[in-house]
Amino acid sequence: MYLRALTIIFTLCVLGLGQVQMASATSGSAETAEGQFGEQKSAFNEAFTGYKNARDSYSTAKKELDSTKSKTRQRLLEKAKTFMLHADRSAIKYLDVLKVRVEQVNGIPEDKRSAMLAEINKDSDWLLKTQTDIEEAKSIDELRDIAKRFREHWRNYRGASKRMAGLILHEKLGVMIVRAEGASSKVSEMVVTLKSQGKDTRELEGLLSDFNEHIDIAKKKNEDARPYFESIPMAGETSSSFQEGMKLIRDAHLELKEAHSALSDISKELQLVAVEN
Structure with missing residues (x-):
């Protein structure tokens, strides 16, 4: 039962990569960061393929088990060990992917980044120790018993993983909002200058108002998302908090897209007003 449960656990790992991948770096080193993330993701995929092959091999050996033959039981034991070692290594590779994201994403306060990395390192160490337990198992x-501990540990870690992924997205979106607010301030200064020159800025002011409204909504939704992610327990089953937080993040992202569209209109209007007699 517990060995079969590992299949479900690592399917969740694969799905979890999609959540982590959303939190991409946005600085000038983004290309390098994406390269590092891609390398870790490829390593995880390779490890996961090895895990699936070992799982299938173990399942075949289990079906062929003859309880009266010690050699057959020994072969089954070795197949089970291989299966579980691949599962353990896949989990470590998954944590490596998450670690790269935490290290590279912009906007996370350093104390929180350090806490996340410490949690990841702690789980990696636990998984490394478990490899030794698997190798030394005699039956x-x-x-x-090891598979049971593994399942319970990884089930507990799901909360920590989702909590980290959500907070990474929240911080990344916060950086984008700050940049949008900076653009708004610059446009406001331009409006004042153009107005002092006797230019008609009514259309421009209307567009700027729309732009600011989208930013304000995005900021509010992003701030509202944070408590949902922070309420996700670091251990145990996850609640609906992650889904609720992600809905707000998606809504905030859509508002920023609308703001970007409004900014394009502002740019065009600025050019028209600037050449106005």
């Missing part, structure tokens, strides 16, 4: 029953 299928011992492996079942």
Whole structure:
């Protein structure tokens, strides 16, 4: 039962990569960061493929088990060990992917970044120790006990993983909002200058108002999302908090897209007003 449960766990790992990938770096080193993320993701995919092959091999050996033959039982034990070692290594690779994201994404306060990395390193160390336990197991029953601990540990870590992914997205969106607010301030200064020159800025002011409204809504939704992510327990089953937080993040992102569209209209209007007699 516990060995079969690992299949479900690592399917969740693969799906989890999609959430982590959303939190991409936005600085000048983004290309380098994406390259590092891609390398870690490829390593995880390779490890996950090895895990699936080992799982299938173990399942085949289990079907062929003859309880009266010690050699057959020994072969099953070795297949089970290989299966679980691949599962353990896949989990470590998954954490490596998450670690790169936490290290590279902009906007996370350093104390929070350090706390996230410490949590990831702690789980990686636990998984490394578990590899030794697997290798030293003398029976299928011992492996079942290890698989049970593994399942419970990874189920607990799901909360920490989603909490981190959500907070990374929140901080990244916050950086984008700050940049948008900076653009708004610059446009406001231009409006004042043009107005002092006797230019008609009514259309420009209307567009700027729309732009600011989208930014304000995005900022509010992003701020509202944070408590949902922070309320996700670091251990145990996750609640609906992650989904609620992600809905707000998606809504905030859509508002920023609308703001970007409004900024394009502002740019065009600025050019028209500037050449106006």
